[in-house]
Amino acid sequence: MIFVDVLAGGVRGGTAILYAALGETLAERAGVINLGTEGSMLTGALAAYAVTAETGNPWAGVLAGALAGGLLAAVHAFMVLSRGANQLATGLVVLFLGAGLTAMFGAAYVGQAISPFQPYPIPVLADIPWLGPVLFDHDPLVYVSYLLAPALWWLLFRSRWGIVVRAAGERPEVLSTYGHSPVLVRYLAVVGGGLLAGIGGAHLSTAYANAWFENMTAGRGFIAVALVIFAAWHPLRAVGGAYLFGAALALSPALQARGYGFNQFVLDALPYLVTIAALIVLGRRRVNSAPEGLSRVFDLTPTR
Numbered sequence: 001m002i003f004v005d006v007l008a009g010g011v012r013g014g015t016a017i018l019y020a021a022l023g024e025t026l027a028e029r030a031g032v033i034n035l036g037t038e039g040s041m042l043t044g045a046l047a048a049y050a051v052t053a054e055t056g057n058p059w060a061g062v063l064a065g066a067l068a069g070g071l072l073a074a075v076h077a078f079m080v081l082s083r084g085a086n087q088l089a090t091g092l093v094v095l096f097l098g099a100g101l102t103a104m105f106g107a108a109y110v111g112q113a114i115s116p117f118q119p120y121p122i123p124v125l126a127d128i129p130w131l132g133p134v135l136f137d138h139d140p141l142v143y144v145s146y147l148l149a150p151a152l153w154w155l156l157f158r159s160r161w162g163i164v165v166r167a168a169g170e171r172p173e174v175l176s177t178y179g180h181s182p183v184l185v186r187y188l189a190v191v192g193g194g195l196l197a198g199i200g201g202a203h204l205s206t207a208y209a210n211a212w213f214e215n216m217t218a219g220r221g222f223i224a225v226a227l228v229i230f231a232a233w234h235p236l237r238a239v240g241g242a243y244l245f246g247a248a249l250a251l252s253p254a255l256q257a258r259g260y261g262f263n264q265f266v267l268d269a270l271p272y273l274v275t276i277a278a279l280i281v282l283g284r285r286r287v288n289s290a291p292e293g294l295s296r297v298f299d300l301t302p303t304r
Contacts, residue, residue, distance in 0.1 A: 035087075045205040073191050081187060
């Protein structure tokens with residue numbers, strides 16, 4: 001049934017974006033925008049694929065992908081927080097750095113086979129009509145994302161650690177009076193966001209596409225940054241946005257498999273048009289929910 005196939009494809013295709021969006025939510029809650037999320041996803045995708053190809057263990061690949069994404073995010077954090085560089089310009093530089101590095105080191109892995117993650121239907125739950133195929137017949141990283149989003153929500157809004165992170169993005173001067181370093185908190189948040197973006201890239205190469213090719217993220221990192229606004233910097237709302245984009249991605253192969261004739265270029269553009277439409281409708285209302293510290297980014301003032 002096409003409706004079920006599109007929804008199931010939305011969950012599977014949106015998972016990589018969800019990881020990146022959750023990571024960016026963490027970073028922006030601490031007051032730092034990272035447009036280099038796309039680069040962290042790319043480096044995570046390549047590192048995961050390369051390590052999986054060499055070891056035969058996709059979990060080792062996920063670990064490598066997380067570390068690669070976090071390392072690239074650390075470059076962004078250093079330039080912004082230690083050197084006072086503009087966040088938007090630095091994020092783009094980091095993106096191009098990631099794209100260049102992956103193009104150079106990834107050529108050897110194009111077309112190389114790996115042992116990817118395999119779907120694991122959850123017993124009993126996968127047999128539930130409609131709901132089972134949509135939610136409970138996926139690879140393990142999808143199931144981990146089910147737990148990650150509410151866990152991040154709890155950490156941000158129900159824990160002392162979350163208060164510290166949000167204070168870094170709202171009132172860093174107040175945070176300093178309580179003995180915490182806003183710069184250190186932001187470092188940890190940005191690098192943590194890069195780790196999650198790297199896992200998103202790892203999912204893309206070792207569970208979704210099961211391949212590596214240059215620029216395979218195809219703008220998903222930018223979509224993740226946009227989804228943070230769409231979700232009003234709320235981890236649970238990011239889930240819906242990621243799956244909406246994933247469903248738009250899944251629509252084209254679902255229609256083609258059933259012989260429907262649609263313009264392929266329109267179908268390829270549909271996920272991005274959906275994102276733009278969502279931002280037009282919700283962007284103005286959501287922007288009021290932004291952490292106060294993010295206004296300094298657009299005022300071109302240092303974040304230190």
